[in-house]
Amino acid sequence: MNQAPTTAGRDRPALRRHDREIVALAVPAFGALVAEPLFVLADSAIVGHLGTPELAGLGVAASLLMTAVSVFVFLAYATTAAVARRVGAGDLPAAIRQGVDGIWLATALGAALAAAAIPAAPALVELFGASPAAAPHAVTYLRISALGIPAMLVVFAATGVLRGLQDTRTPLYVAVGGFAANAALNAVLVYGAGWGIAGSAWGTVLAQFAMAAVYLGVVVRGARRHGAPLRPDMAGIRACAQAGVPLLIRTLALRAVLLISTLVATRLGDEEIAAHQVVLGIWTLLAFALDAIAIAGQAIIARYLGAGDAAGARLACRRMVRWGVVTGVALGVLVVALRPLILPLFTSDPAVQEQLLPALLVVAVTQPLSGVVFVLDGVLMGAGDGPYLAWAMLATLAVFVPAAFAVPALGGGLTALWWALGLMMAARLVTLWLRARSGRWLVTGAVRA
Structure with a gap:
């Protein structure tokens, strides 16, 4: 694979090529x-x-x-x-x-x-x-x-x-x-x-x-x-397992966040847990769109680094972050626009709808932030930076747990719980952004050392 152009005069064609690859x-x-x-x-x-x-x-x-x-x-x-x-x-x-x-x-x-x-x-x-x-x-x-x-x-x-x-x-x-x-x-x-x-x-x-x-x-x-x-090949299988362990830890920590959010929602009341399940389902559907960009990031970033093109990988990362922001904004606007249809589609109970609307607006507001988080997560996965992702997700879990359990303790409702989930995403953004800015993930070669 040819290296991506890195000079200022050739950045624009490179960005257009990145856009085509990301969409494809x-x-x-x-x-x-x-x-x-x-x-x-x-x-x-x-x-x-x-x-x-x-x-x-x-x-x-x-x-x-x-x-x-x-x-x-x-x-x-x-x-x-x-x-x-x-x-x-x-x-x-x-x-x-x-x-x-x-x-x-x-x-x-x-x-x-x-x-x-x-x-x-x-x-x-x-x-x-x-x-x-x-x-x-x-x-x-x-x-x-x-x-x-x-x-x-x-x-x-x-x-x-x-x-x-x-x-x-x-x-x-x-x-x-x-x-x-x-x-x-x-x-x-x-x-x-x-x-x-x-x-x-x-x-x-x-x-x-x-x-x-x-x-x-x-x-x-x-x-x-x-x-x-x-x-x-036992050596190759062991290498795959070793590379997967940090990502397994990351995934378990993320699953823990979602399970804890549901556990806390059950303590808030029947209307709250019903609304929470609806909002969580919508959040998951939106996550598919953002995860698609992250998947593209995994494939593109790893290919550039394998080719020894750290500059091309960094340029691709910047472009995908912009895609994440734009997609997040679009999804947030879509949620706000469709809210009159979403509420009666999932429930006719006015009490559940009352809980659902403000939590749904929190999801809409935080979509641009989520877009950057998903993209950077994919970029670092593509770079093989699994150990950092594992520690970063554990740190995020440590931020989320007290915030989530503080919601019922302080008399908060479902909206407060979803703001706690927004805090979780903000914590993920900080850890991922710092790593991306550091450039330590830019390890080139066919095998990450």
């Missing part, structure tokens, strides 16, 4: 991210017609499953950065070999997690507080769906391989195809075969393995084309 990677990535939660929505729509206990059981099992699996998203993040560095260095065989090592790690972790989840399903469902009517359905769904965990983690890792190869279109096609297959299989197995909630679980498992098979086919073809070995 971010738009398909956004489509793939949005397609993922549609799996659960399709399952809910089909299972919901079986009865309330079945739908409640699905809700419990799906929450447990997604919480367990989501902490392994580092398989995608770490693989993206490692593969893209080698792409930037011009060594495609090594890039694909790195991706294959990530897939082997995902397979091993998935098998271990599934083996633990299947026998533990009844205890987990009981711990989650499922009702006696819903618990049997939750256990059935969780035990069957756990069989698909290895495929889900392989999809994470393989998605990272393709993102590292600067390909976000294939993950979009696979995600859309997987959603369609999941919906069709669920309908056939739940109603056509009469399997009930077990049919929904089996449909999802089959769709997940189909997605994993498509990804593996793409990776295997690439490996054969470039002469990259497919056999497991």
Whole structure:
């Protein structure tokens, strides 16, 4: 890859090239991210017609499953950065070999997690507080769906391989195809075969393995084309695991923030927790748009650093920060404009709407800040700066916890809780911005030393 222009007279063409790259990677990535939660929505729509206990059981099992699996998203993040560095260095065989090592790690972790989840399903469902009517359905769904965990983690890792190869279109096609297959299989197995909630679980498992098979086919073809070995390499797998540990810590700390916010909301009252769930869902949807830019940042930054072009990486970082701000402003304006539609769409209860509106406005106001946070998070992931991200997120958690628990203690409401979440994002911004300004993340080479 040619180095990006760095002189003042040539910055403008470089910025236009960055814009094209960001759009080309971010738009398909956004489509793939949005397609993922549609799996659960399709399952809910089909299972919901079986009865309330079945739908409640699905809700419990799906929450447990997604919480367990989501902490392994580092398989995608770490693989993206490692593969893209080698792409930037011009060594495609090594890039694909790195991706294959990530897939082997995902397979091993998935098998271990599934083996633990299947026998533990009844205890987990009981711990989650499922009702006696819903618990049997939750256990059935969780035990069957756990069989698909290895495929889900392989999809994470393989998605990272393709993102590292600067390909976000294939993950979009696979995600859309997987959603369609999941919906069709669920309908056939739940109603056509009469399997009930077990049919929904089996449909999802089959769709997940189909997605994993498509990804593996793409990776295997690439490996054969470039002469990259497919056999497991223990040294490479250990390196993938070591790179993933800091990102795992970061993800766990972030999940802790969201769980604590929900815990605090439950202490505020029924109207508050109902409104909180709606606002959190909207915040998550907005996060997909911002995360798409972060994914582009991971792939682009790692490629520049792999090519030894620190100046190009810094220029790309600045451009993506501007994209984050602009996108955040646009999303905030969109939330404010749509608020008359959002409130009645989610609830007709005036008490819940009263809680929902000011919290929603906090989300809108803080979107530009969130845009910069997501972008810088992606940039540092692309640079392989996982240890710093882990410590930064732990420090952010330390800021958020006392602020969150102070809300009910001081008589605050849901709006105050969302301002505490805004403080959390501000703390993340400070830590990430300081790191980005320092330039210590600009470590070049095919492998981060």
